[in-house]
Amino acid sequence: MTRQLGSQCVDSVDNDLEGDRALMMSSGMFRRWLKFGGSGGRSGGPGWLARSFRVYAMAVGFGGLAWMAWSLQTVEVADWGSVGLFTAFAILAEWSYVQLAEGFISPSLAVLLPAAVLHGPELAAAMGSVGFLLGHVLPIRRDWLAAVFNLGQLAASLLVAGGVYTLLGGHTGLGMGAVLDVVPLAGLTIGYFVVNHGLVGIHMSLRHRRVDWKLFWIEPARVDLVTFAICVPIGVAVLILYRVAGPFIADSLYVALFMGAHLLRVLVRLEAVNRELTSLYETTRELTGTLREDEVEKIAFRAAAALAPHDRAVFLRWDRTIEQLVVGRLIHPQADDLRGARIRPGEALVGEVALTQEGKVIIDGRSQPGMRLIPADDPIIGSALAVPLVADGRLVGVLAVSRSVPGTLNKGHLRVMSILAGQLATAADRASRYQEASRLAITDSKTGIFNYRYFYERLRDEMAKADDLGTSVSLIFIDIDFLKEINDRYGHAMGDAAIEEVVRVIGQSIRTTDVAARYGGEEFVIALPGAEPAEALAVAERIRVAVERTPFGKTAEDAPIRTTVSAGIATYPHDAGMVDDLIFRADEALYVGSKRRGRNRVAVYQSLSEQPS
Structure with missing residues (x-):
């Protein structure tokens, strides 16, 4: 500029x-x-x-x-x-x-x-x-x-x-x-x-x-x-x-x-060095106390604001499964549209830094026409820099900033931002490992949904909240019909495909506030906070119909293979007052009301209990 x-x-x-x-x-x-x-x-x-x-x-x-x-x-x-x-x-x-x-x-x-x-x-x-x-x-x-x-x-x-x-x-x-x-x-x-x-x-x-x-x-x-x-x-x-x-x-x-x-030049330089050291110290102290990836990104942005003047900034995480950068937190006019975007190594400035794992500063964008901070951005016409986050020799992410004023960012900013990147890389890697371990501890390895241990604790918490709010919690117990026959006839790979299809349908049929988990084998449980029996019945019926209509595989003759599910519903506090009792009532509705009556149906414990014995 x-x-x-x-x-x-x-x-x-x-x-x-x-x-x-x-x-x-x-x-x-x-x-x-x-x-x-x-x-x-x-x-x-x-x-x-x-x-x-x-x-x-x-x-x-x-x-x-x-x-x-x-x-x-x-x-x-x-x-x-x-x-x-x-x-x-x-x-x-x-x-x-x-x-x-x-x-x-x-x-x-x-x-x-x-x-x-x-x-x-x-x-x-x-x-x-x-x-x-x-x-x-x-x-x-x-x-x-x-x-x-x-x-x-x-x-x-x-x-x-x-x-x-x-x-x-x-x-x-x-x-x-x-x-x-x-x-x-x-x-x-x-x-x-x-x-x-x-x-x-x-x-x-x-x-x-x-x-x-x-x-x-x-x-x-x-x-x-x-x-x-x-x-x-x-x-x-x-x-x-x-x-x-x-x-x-x-x-x-x-x-x-x-x-x-x-003299003022000397004092300003000393003040700048002191500001950099203070910011890096505060950043280190903050990073030591966090194990959350989103908190690491927030701290990164606060530190970058103090160390390098900018009007745009982006934090990108390296996704090892797809081997691409994923846009996380950012300061940008199109932030909502760009968040979550994927960038391949070598694309734009951030991709180049990810590929070389070396920081780079562009003092004047006019010296490199067409260079962009991220692929979807405008060409850099001011200054920009990007630094890689590398922990134990592995790329963790990239932090990049830019400003529309040429000459604003220089090698001094690159130096101090590289120091910051080292701190962020260690913290981001630690947070990622912790969150991955936490996820695995509560996730079923085969289906990717929650495991029963986590579900049990969540159900207990939701029932406690229902007591405070004066609401209810409904529980759906689902079982895949004739899964053993599918395994025997088509093989266990086809049985696994049936389980995966049921999980997919469940995920598409419930709210974000609902909690689904694998109970064991071919059985699944769903907690619906605030739902009465009629609402739970509608959800269960939607899942049953979708599973029945959707093939999960094909035979050797290219014929579609389908399965069905049976479900039982119990609601707190109408049917039970304790977690174990609620699960037992839903299981009873499943086997007495659905399985024994021909399968491929949904039974509500309340209706079942009201029937004459």
């Missing part, structure tokens, strides 16, 4: 499209960073919009530079030494930027404001351009279109502001008296702010293909006003010292300013 070079010493940052309003700092002020050729979270779009965006950037850039060059033709330099000194200060201001979490800050406005008053806006624009080129563009190797736009925007803003200053009666020159032209100076500052802010607002609106007054105009203006309050007093102080105490004392203030910026 390209930088908006403005007259502020503190600069607002590009806001992501999801409304996450992060602030980035840059030269002269907290400058807004703008990306070229992107769409603010959406790729592509109407071609004329993309072209108009670039045309606008080039028009402002080359137009502002041409205006500056034309204006310099009539300028007479009174003191080349002072001009050279201010140019050196402009370079140092750009070079002595302070890197912050999502951008940087430099004191260039504190140099350009006095330069515009002492030497005129034309020379000030030239000084600022040289300072930006030598102090920022060349060391950081900025995108050419971004650099051109920034230079032209700087020149245009200073020249218009200088015109306002002159119109209000302001005077320029090195030999002025001690009294400042307050009103013209205010006009210079306000004029620069308005022009700079307007050029940036239009730029951002074209880039995002929409006009968002709050996002592109109001909030940046609020931040810019605060930054002006910081930089303007510094520039005014330099002017006062220049006129009252002389150039030597005024220039010494810049020396102190640059030394302060260097």
